[in-house]
Amino acid sequence: QSVLTQPPSASGTPGQRVTISCSGSSSNIGSNTVNWYQQLPRTAPKLLIYSNNQRPSGVPDRFSGSESGTSASLAISGLQSEDEADYYCAAWDDSLNGVLFGGGTKLTVL
């Protein structure tokens, strides 16, 4: 069972704004920054957000991240069909001395 907790699914219609939550603890999100990865079907994960709210070059500004205490969120505005994918949060955990991933959220664009 993942220590970073995400909802298993989320959905929205084109143009809508959706958010995906990620809940952790003081040893991971409470101490270290959160990163988000997007995994399209049958492909390797891709870095979407790093350091809580930073977008790598090439990631549209429709994607944004935030963090507060021991929780984080990924927001996707202006939802598009190509956003349909699995989304994972991740953070270093000081107690485990390693990286923790959330269980993943499958986003469906209706």
Place this chain on the structure above:
Amino acid sequence: QVQLVQSGAEVKKPGSSVKVSCKASGGTFSTYTINWVRQAPGQGLEWMGRIIPILGIPNYAQKFQGRVTITANKSTSTAYMELSSLRSDDTAVYYCATAPGAVPAATLYYFDYWGQGTLVTVSS
């Protein structure tokens, strides 16, 4: 821009070992760490461990301690992940991924480049 190219798919018997390679190009090998992440069919991502090439020091997730060995060859910019005592639930796609920084801080630890993945199937 770093590119990571992994070795091909493997089929292994239970109890055997598998060694997956990850060759890096387009960057300086000593300026990042190499991590291994696996994904069982239909499941999420799971971090297995990492190696800091500049130091040659690995560290492993507790779950895999004693079964996984991660090494790196600086001269060929290639990292390896060997998993022993394979079981059917080790069937997964194994990814290598880089974390920027020769010795990245825990407070800023993310995977910026990923290999294409290597499917390891464990079956009798």
